Amino acid sequence: MLAPLPTPAPAPQGEPSLALPRSFWKDFAKRHWNRxxxxxxxxxxxxxxTTGQVYEALLDAGERVRRGEYTMPLRFFIEHEEGPDGLPxxxxLMSLSNHMPRPEDGNVEGYLARLNDILGGKRFGIVFNRLQMYQWTHWQQLSSFLSGLYEFVGVPLGNNESCIFFxxxxxxxxxxxxxxxHxxxxxxxGRKSYSLWPFEMLASREExxxxxxxxxxxxxxxxxxDAEEKEVLSRAAFIEASAGDVAYWPVSYWHRAEPxxxxxxxxxxxxxxxxxMFTSMAPPHAWPDQLRATDxxxxxxxxxxxxxxxxxxQRGQRKALLAAERESTIAWVRYLSAGAVDAAPPEAKEAPLTPTEWIRAHPERPIVCxxxxxxxxxxxxxxRSxxxxxxxxxxxxxxxxxxxxNAGKPLQVEALEQxxxxxxxARAFKREAFRALLDDLVRWRAVQRCPPPGRKSH
Structure with a gap:
């Protein structure tokens, strides 16, 4: 189960990236994907x-929780050693404001020390779903990683996302x-050990x-x-991964992280x-389950x-169905424009553009109409749309x-407006709507401010 070492792909200049070379994904698709x-x-x-990046994400999540912004993607578990059946x-927890990192903790070590006092030494686990929705840096990393996978196995159409386990x-x-x-x-x-079972091995269980x-x-x-757990574990395969490694298992496998x-x-x-996920909110219908990377x-x-x-x-032509088609089209376009990643990245917080400023789009993340x-x-x-x-x-x-x-070249706001x-x-389109559209594209991170041609950024 130990895979060959790939040569890391170079990161795009100025962006965090987890891109891997095509040779890696070609071998992966042939030997491991769904196998x-x-x-x-x-x-x-x-x-x-890095640990520092993950801690910053959890610290940001803690601040959001304390502001009352969200709790759903975040779960905090406390381990109790002896259950009535001999199993932990x-x-x-439902209230997380005191159990997530605080600025005064300073770092991971300070946070763990405070948490140990709160929990009285009990073990704990944090599960933070949809990380890419809250961290722009991680959205870039996730997108670059998945793009290589898509090229060789197609685009799985589902809630493709990332999640912290801490x-x-x-x-x-x-x-x-x-x-x-998958x-x-x-x-x-640290080190992670996983127990794994092919689907058929445990599918015959009564429940x-x-x-x-x-x-x-x-x-x-x-x-x-405890006796049943030991019997089930006796039939498991185990893999181990250390810091910097990546473990993979197919969608069909049962699994659990081990001590x-x-x-x-x-x-x-x-x-x-x-x-x-958004298809569940539309009328029942058959949707494709996979697309090509070129789609x-x-x-x-x-x-x-x-x-x-x-x-x-295929929804029909009645007015209500056309409205449903419109909303489903918008949802699909948003989803595919995000590279089939579940949820858009966080919006940028920037001031409105001025006429003399210059902007450019990222040629690998096109705007669509x-x-x-x-x-x-x-x-x-x-x-976003x-x-x-x-x-x-x-x-x-x-x-x-x-x-x-989408050409990716620097363009001046005033020249674009002219x-x-x-x-x-004059009545066809308001200038305020044009400027609002450009400001939207900046907030969505589809375009960013840049220096004029020939002038280097500082």
Whole structure:
């Protein structure tokens, strides 16, 4: 199960990246994808995520919790050693304000010391889902990692995301289970040991539904007592990964993290085989379960992939169904413009653009335009979008604007505005709406401020 060492791919200048070379992904797709678990030793070299980065993410999460912004993606488990059946069990805290890192902790060591006092020495575990939604740096890392996978196995259409596991817990708090996603576990600190079972090995247990589709869906097993747990573990395969390593197992495998010493930190990247979450909010319908990497927005002109368009058209022509088609189209465009990553990255907090400033888009993360019913044009990038009322002349101007930005060259705001409104009827589109669109693109991180050509940034 030990995989060969890849040569890390160079990171794009100025951006954090977990990109791996094509030779790595080609070998991975041939030998491991949806076949068997593996451990890849130090694939990222000195670009691997660090304990400091993870701690900063948890500190930011703690501050958000204390401001009342969210709690759903964050779970805090406390381990209790002796349950009535001889097995440890876990309780989950509902109030997290005092148990997450605080600025006064200073660092990981200070946080762990304070937490040890609060918990009276009990072991704990933090599970922080959808990390990419709150950390721009990690969104870039996740996107660069998945792009290589997509090229060789296709784009799994589901809740592709990343999740922090942080703590000194002995076992995965939710026990032996399987997910609806292929798992890449990036070990950041410490050592991780995983028990693994092929689906068929535990599928015959009494509590497991006899449903062939379960191999692609999540499910957890219940151990009655210590003796049963030991019997199940006797049939497991085990893999170990240290800091900087990546462990992989297919969607079909049951798994659990096993006891190791001290603090251990990992980032789990999920490549999900279930439909995207937003499809559950639309009328029941068949959606594609995978696309090609070339179906995602790229350097060429882009439109919604044929498989998705076909599914959308089958909804019918009644007014209510057309409204549902519009909303589903917007959701699909947002999802695909984010590289099939679940959730857009956090918005940038920047002042409105001024006419004399220069901006540029990232050529590898294009802005897209998609027509909507009712003479609207959807402008989208990195998982966010804005529908614009667009007559034919306005639509052409917006598409020309987006094409100019997608070239990735520095452009002046004032010059873009002049070109957009040249010979355009005064009532066709408001200048305030044009400026708001550019400001949206800055907030979405689709474009960024840059120095004029020939002048270096400081």
């Amino acid at each position: 068997e678990p593996a451990v890849f030793k130090q694939p990222f070299g000195n670009r691997a995520p 069990y876990y309780s989950m 703590g000194n817990y002995r076992y995965t708090p939710f026990g032996i289970h399987k997910d609806n996603s 798992a890449f576990n990036l070990v950041v600190e 497991v539904p006899k449903d062939p589709s379960l191999i692609q869906r999540p499910y957890s097993l219940f151990m009655k007592d 190791t010493q001290g603090l251990h930190i990992s980032i789990s990247v999920s490549a999900c085989s279930a439909p995207p 995602l927005p790229g350097k060429r002109s882009w439109q919604v992939p044929a498989q998705v368009r076909s599914a959308l058209r 998609v027509p909507l019913p009712g003479k609207e044009l959807l402008v989208a990038a990195l998982g 804005s529908p614009l009322p667009a007559s034919a002349p306005v639509r052409r101007r917006v598409e020309q604007l987006v094409s100019s930005l 070109a957009f409104f040249s010979r355009l009827p």
